[in-house]
Amino acid sequence: MIKIKNLTKYYGTGDNRFKVLDDISLEIKDGEYVVVLGASGSGKSTLLNVVSGLEKSDSGSICYDEKSISNMSEKQLTSFRKDNTAFIFQQYYLLPNLNVEKNVKMGADLYGNKDYKKYIEAVGLSDKLKKFPNELSGGEQQRVSIARALAKNPKVLFLDEPTGALDEKTGRLVLDYIIKLQKEQKFTMIMVTHNSNIAETADTVVRMNSGKIIEVTKNQHKKSAYEIGW
Amino acid sequence: MIVSIKDSFKLFGIFIITCCAVTVCNMFLNYYLDIIDIESLINNEYAQIFYDAQIMTCKVVCAVSGGCLLATTVVMLFFYIKHYIDSHGKEIGILKALGYSDFRIARSFSVFGLSVFTGCIAGYLISFALMPSFYELQNEDKILPEFSISFHPALFIILVAVPAIVFACIAVIHSMRKLKQPAVNLLKGITKAKGKNIEIKNKKNFIADMKSSVIRNRKTLVFFICFSSFCFAAMIQMSASMKDLSSEYMGIMIFIIGVTLAFTTLYIAVTTVINSNSKNIAMMRVFGYQTSQCKTAVLDGYRPAAYIGFFIGTAYQFGLLKMMVEIVFADFEGVPEYNFDVKMFLITLAAFIVVYEGIMLIYSSRIKSISVKEVMSE
Numbered sequence: 005m006i007k008i009k010n011l012t013k014y015y016g017t018g019d020n021r022f023k024v025l026d027d028i029s030l031e032i033k034d035g036e037y038v039v040v041l042g043a044s045g046s047g048k049s050t051l052l053n054v055v056s057g058l059e060k061s062d063s064g065s066i067c068y069d070e071k072s073i074s075n076m077s078e079k080q081l082t083s084f085r086k087d088n089t090a091f092i093f094q095q096y097y098l099l100p101n102l103n104v105e106k107n108v109k110m111g112a113d114l115y116g117n118k119d120y121k122k123y124i125e126a127v128g129l130s131d132k133l134k135k136f137p138n139e140l141s142g143g144e145q146q147r148v149s150i151a152r153a154l155a156k157n158p159k160v161l162f163l164d165e166p167t168g169a170l171d172e173k174t175g176r177l178v179l180d181y182i183i184k185l186q187k188e189q190k191f192t193m194i195m196v197t198h199n200s201n202i203a204e205t206a207d208t209v210v211r212m213n214s215g216k217i218i219e220v221t222k223n224q225h226k227k228s229a230y231e232i233g234w
Numbered sequence: 235m236i237v238s239i240k241d242s243f244k245l246f247g248i249f250i251i252t253c254c255a256v257t258v259c260n261m262f263l264n265y266y267l268d269i270i271d272i273e274s275l276i277n278n279e280y281a282q283i284f285y286d287a288q289i290m291t292c293k294v295v296c297a298v299s300g301g302c303l304l305a306t307t308v309v310m311l312f313f314y315i316k317h318y319i320d321s322h323g324k325e326i327g328i329l330k331a332l333g334y335s336d337f338r339i340a341r342s343f344s345v346f347g348l349s350v351f352t353g354c355i356a357g358y359l360i361s362f363a364l365m366p367s368f369y370e371l372q373n374e375d376k377i378l379p380e381f382s383i384s385f386h387p388a389l390f391i392i393l394v395a396v397p398a399i400v401f402a403c404i405a406v407i408h409s410m411r412k413l414k415q416p417a418v419n420l421l422k423g424i425t426k427a428k429g430k431n432i433e434i435k436n437k438k439n440f441i442a443d444m445k446s447s448v449i450r451n452r453k454t455l456v457f458f459i460c461f462s463s464f465c466f467a468a469m470i471q472m473s474a475s476m477k478d479l480s481s482e483y484m485g486i487m488i489f490i491i492g493v494t495l496a497f498t499t500l501y502i503a504v505t506t507v508i509n510s511n512s513k514n515i516a517m518m519r520v521f522g523y524q525t526s527q528c529k530t531a532v533l534d535g536y537r538p539a540a541y542i543g544f545f546i547g548t549a550y551q552f553g554l555l556k557m558m559v560e561i562v563f564a565d566f567e568g569v570p571e572y573n574f575d576v577k578m579f580l581i582t583l584a585a586f587i588v589v590y591e592g593i594m595l596i597y598s599s600r601i602k603s604i605s606v607k608e609v610m611s612e
C-alpha cells in the first residue's frame with residue numbers, strides 16, 4: 005500500500021518559483037494498476053519521481069506500508085529502491101557503453117535473476133542481444149529499458165510513457181506483455197501516459213492538471229491491450 | 235572559433251608536464267652549453283673525468299626525462315582531443331551537418347598548442363630561477379674552471395617556440411583524423427575510433443561487466459594511471475638515492491617533479507573516469523546499487539595498472555641509477571656503490587598504498603555526491 009499525503013513540490017527560486025505538485029493525496033493498493041493522465045507539463049513525471057523517492061518533495065509524506073520514505077537517507081533510499089522499485093523512463097536512459105544484454109543484466113543482477121533473457125525475448129529483441137544502444141532505434145531502446153525494469157522483478161513498477169516511442173503494433177504487444185506480467189506477479193504499477201485509450205486497461209485512472217489531481221476514477225471493466233483504440 | 239582559447243587553459247595536464255620537462259631540460263642543456271665552452275681550459279686529468287661525467291649526465295638526463303615527458307605529452311594531447319570531440323560530439327556534429335569542413339573545425343584545435351606554449355614558458359622561467367643554485371652546486375668543489383650562466387637563444391627556440399608550433403600542428407592533424415566520420419555518428423555518439431561499442435565477454439555479474447567496460451572504453455586512462463604510479467615510484471626512490479649519490483638539492487628537485495607528475499596524471503585520470511561515467515553511476519543508483527558497488531565498477535578496475543606502474547617505476551629507477559653509477563661515473567672516485575635500497579622501496583610502497591587507496595576513498599565520496607537526478611539532466 006502506498007499512501008501519498010498532501011504532497012507539494014516547487015521548482016525554481018525567487019520570481020521563477022512555481023508549484024509543480026500542488027497538495028496531492030492518493031492511496032494505491034498493492035497490486036493495483038494506476039494510470040496517470042494529463043497534459044504535457046502538468047507534473048506527471050515529477051509526481052512519479054517524487055513518489056519513487058528519486059526526488060524530494062517540499063512537504064507532505066509518502067509511505068510504503070507504513071514506512072515513510074520522506075526522511076530516509078540516500079543510502080536507505082538506495083537500498084529501498086533495490087528491494088522495491090523499477091523504472092521505465094520517458095527518455096530510456098540506457099547505459100551507452102553496454103550492449104542490450106548487459107543493460108538488462110543490470111536490473112536482473114539486483115534480484116539475482118539469472119533468467120533475464122526471457123524478458124528480452126518478450127519485448128522482441130532476442131536478435132539484438134549484442135547491439136549497443138546507439139545502434140538501436142528509439143523504440144528498440146525503449147523496449148530494452150522495459151526489459152531491464154521487468155528483469156528486476158520489482159514490487160512497484162514506475163513507467164513514464166513506456167509506449168511513447170512505439171508504433172501501434174509493437175506498442176500493443178509490449179503493453180500486453182507488461183499487463184500480463186503485472187497480473188501474474190501482482191506487482192503495483194503506476195504508469196504515466198498521454199494516450200487516454202491506455203487508461204481503459206487500468207484499475208484506476210488519475211487525471212492531473214497544473215500539478216493538481218482533478219479526478220480519480222475506477223474502471224469497472226478493464227480492457228486488454230488489444231481491445232482499446234490506439 | 236569552435237575550440238576557444240579558454241578551452242586550452244583546461245589542459246592543465248599538458249601545462250604541468252611540459253613545464254616539468256622544460257624546467258629539467260633547459261637547466262641541464264644550458265649548463266651543458268656553458269661548460270663545453272670551458273673545455274679547453276681544463277688542465278688536469280681529474281677535472282677532465284669530472285667534466286666528461288657532467289656532460290654525460292646532462293645528455294642522459296635530458297634524453298630520458300625529455301623523451302619520456304615528450305611521449306607523455308603526445309599521449310595526453312591525443313587524449314584531450316578525443317575527449318573534446320567525444321564530449322562536444324553534438325555541437326561538432328551539427329556544424330558538420332551544416333557544412334563546415336573537417337579542416338575548418340580541426341584548425342581551431344591549434345589553440346591546444348597554446349597550453350604547450352604556456353607550460354614551456356613557465357618551465358623556462360622556473361629553470362632560470364633555479365639555475366644559479368644549480369650551477370653553484372654542480373661545481374661545488376671548484377673542480378672545473380670558473381664559468382657563469384649565459385643565455386642561449388637557440389634553447390628558447392628549441393624548448394619553447396618549436397614545441398608550441400609542433401604541438402599545434404599535431405593537434406590539427408590528429409583532430410582532422412578524428413573528425414573524418416559522418417556527422418550523424420558524431421550526433422549519436424558513435425565514434426569510429428576504437429573505444430566505443432567494445433564487446434566484452436560476459437562476466438559473472440553486472441558489476442564485473444561494468445568494470446571491464448569502463449576500462450576498455452578509456453584505455454588511455456590505464457596508461458595515465460600506470461604513468462602516475464610509475465612517476466611516484468621512480469622519482470621518490472630515485473630522489474632518496476640521489477641524496478647519497480649526488481646532492482640533496484637534486485633529490486628534492488626530483489621528488490617535487492615526481493610527486494607533481496604523479497598527482498596531476500592521477501587527478502586527470504580519475505576525474506575523467508568519474509565525470510564520463512556520472513550518468514551510468516546515477517542510473518545504477520536509481521536501480522539500487524550502493525555507492526560502494528558503483529565505486530567498484532568504475533574505479534577498482536584501474537588498481538592493477540597502478541600497481542604494475544609502481545613496479546615498473548621501481549625497476550626503471552634502479553636500472554637508470556645502476557647504469558649511471560657503473561658507466562657514467564665508472565672512472566670517478568668517491569661515488570658510493572649503488573645497490574637496490576630495500577628499505578626505501580618498502581617505505582615508498584607503503585606510502586603509495588596509503589596515498590592511492592586514500593585518494594580512491596576520497597573519490598568515492600565524489601561518487602556519493604552524484605545525485606540520482608543526474609540521469610535526467612540532458
Ligand SMILES: Nc1ncnc2c1ncn2[C@@H]1O[C@H](COP(=O)(O)OP(=O)(O)OP(=O)(O)O)[C@@H](O)[C@H]1O
Binds near residue numbers: 016046
Ligand atoms: N528540473 C526542473 N527545474 C525546473 N522546472 C522543471 C524541472 N523539471 C520539470 N520542470 C517543470 O515542471 C513542470 C512539470 O514537468 P513534468 O516533467 O513533471 O511534466 P510532465 O507532465 O511529465 O510532461 P510531459 O507529458 O511533457 O512529459 C513543467 O512545466 C516543467 O517545465
Ligand SMILES: [Mg+2]
Binds near residue numbers: 048049050094164
Ligand atoms: Mg514527463
